[in-house]
Amino acid sequence: xxxxxxLVLAATxxxxxxxxxxxxxxxxxxxxxxxxALCVALLVVDYKxxxxxxxxxxTKEAIRQxxxxxxxxxxxxxxxxxxxxxxxxxxxxxxxxKDCGLxxxxxxxxxxxxxxxxxxxxxxxxxxxxxxxxxxPINRREFIVGKYLGILQTVMWMLIPLAIVFLxxxxxxVGYDAREASKDQPPWFSWIDMLGLQIPLLTGDRLQSIKLIxxxxxxIFLEITVLTACSVAISTRLPTIVxxxxxxxxxxxxxxxxxxxxxxVLKLEFVTFMARLIATVLPxxxxxxxQAAVATxxxxxxxxxxxxxxxxxxxxTAAILLAFILFEDRDLA
Numbered sequence: 001x002x003x004x005x006x007l008v009l010a011a012t013x014x015x016x017x018x019x020x021x022x023x024x025x026x027x028x029x030x031x032x033x034x035x036x037a038l039c040v041a042l043l044v045v046d047y048k049x050x051x052x053x054x055x056x057x058x059t060k061e062a063i064r065q066x067x068x069x070x071x072x073x074x075x076x077x078x079x080x081x082x083x084x085x086x087x088x089x090x091x092x093x094x095x096x097x098k099d100c101g102l103x104x105x106x107x108x109x110x111x112x113x114x115x116x117x118x119x120x121x122x123x124x125x126x127x128x129x130x131x132x133x134x135x136x137p138i139n140r141r142e143f144i145v146g147k148y149l150g151i152l153q154t155v156m157w158m159l160i161p162l163a164i165v166f167l168x169x170x171x172x173x174v175g176y177d178a179r180e181a182s183k184d185q186p187p188w189f190s191w192i193d194m195l196g197l198q199i200p201l202l203t204g205d206r207l208q209s210i211k212l213i214x215x216x217x218x219x220i221f222l223e224i225t226v227l228t229a230c231s232v233a234i235s236t237r238l239p240t241i242v243x244x245x246x247x248x249x250x251x252x253x254x255x256x257x258x259x260x261x262x263x264x265v266l267k268l269e270f271v272t273f274m275a276r277l278i279a280t281v282l283p284x285x286x287x288x289x290x291q292a293a294v295a296t297x298x299x300x301x302x303x304x305x306x307x308x309x310x311x312x313x314x315x316x317t318a319a320i321l322l323a324f325i326l327f328e329d330r331d332l333a
Contacts, residue, residue: 027302034309042149050138051146058150062116063157072158075108076165083169094173098213098294101166106220108162109155113228114247116151121235122243131332144323148232155224163217170213215300216290222312223288227251229319230283236327253278254285283315 046052062068079101087096124130134143230250234243257279261272287308293300 051142054146055149062154117231118240229316233323
């Protein structure tokens with residue numbers, strides 16, 4: 001797996017080249033086209049397949065749980081508090097708000113996904129309710145796919161309002177800081193500028209302050225998608241507590257191991273080999289990390305989003321296939 005920082009550097013150079021030549025539009029068109037195709041495919045699966053029935057039921061059940069409202073309210077509260085909390089960063093408060101806001105959305109989304117996977121799969125298997133469901137004309141693979149899609153839809157329903165509020169707070173923060181510093185406030189611009197994408201038609205002073213928000217949230221959702229697939233696979237065999245601890249460990253190691261391997265921090269040959277093996281088996285979550293881009297003020301280009309989407313799809317598919325194998329001979333009685 002390539003180093004994230006090298007990917008950012010390559011993506012930045014590609015972004016500068018496409019910005020100079022004006023040929024980045026087709027890449028964003030491809031991103032929007034793939035996103036639309038995935039949304040249509042999700043709707044088709046939801047309303048035309050047995051797995052979709054399970055997905056819709058899982059989403060409704062998860063949204064009604066107190067954990068969903070608690071995490072949503074906690075995330076909104078933290079976003080608002082960080083907006084008015086002084087970071088004492090000598091004019092870099094907006095960058096700190098972006099970093100803290102994206103981290104808040106990531107953590108709350110991950111907790112929701114892992115908890116929902118544990119409660120809707122592991123608890124149903126241990127409570128024998130999965131056996132009742134599978135006695136109907138639904139096979140085990142449809143059960144796994146339905147649960148997985150239902151969990152992702154639950155996360156989407158939480159990320160959408162958080163993204164809208166976060167965009168507004170970022171937009172407001174620029175004017176708020178300018179007013180507190182007795183500076184001229186930047187002019188208002190069209191709502192479409194809040195997308196923060198590298199599209200030449202979008203202009204405005206505040207555009208520089210809200211870069212990475214939509215791409216950053218998209219990368220957060222891709223990271224949650226990968227970890228949800230891992231959580232679903234683990235839930236087919238292990239109980240809730242073990243699943244939560246395992247996913248937290250995967251999250252930490254997935255962010256740490258690729259950096260250690262690429263930077264050659266580990267000098268022992270055996271330790272280096274094990275680190276590379278773990279970095280290969282476990283997901284490389286640094287691919288979805290935008291902290292370096294936020295610190296340098298670089299917008300995520302479309303090519304990087306496409307690469308991340310491809311990696312997310314490949315690893316999530318592998319994890320779901322592993323879930324099929326683990327769940328195929330699981331005794332539900």
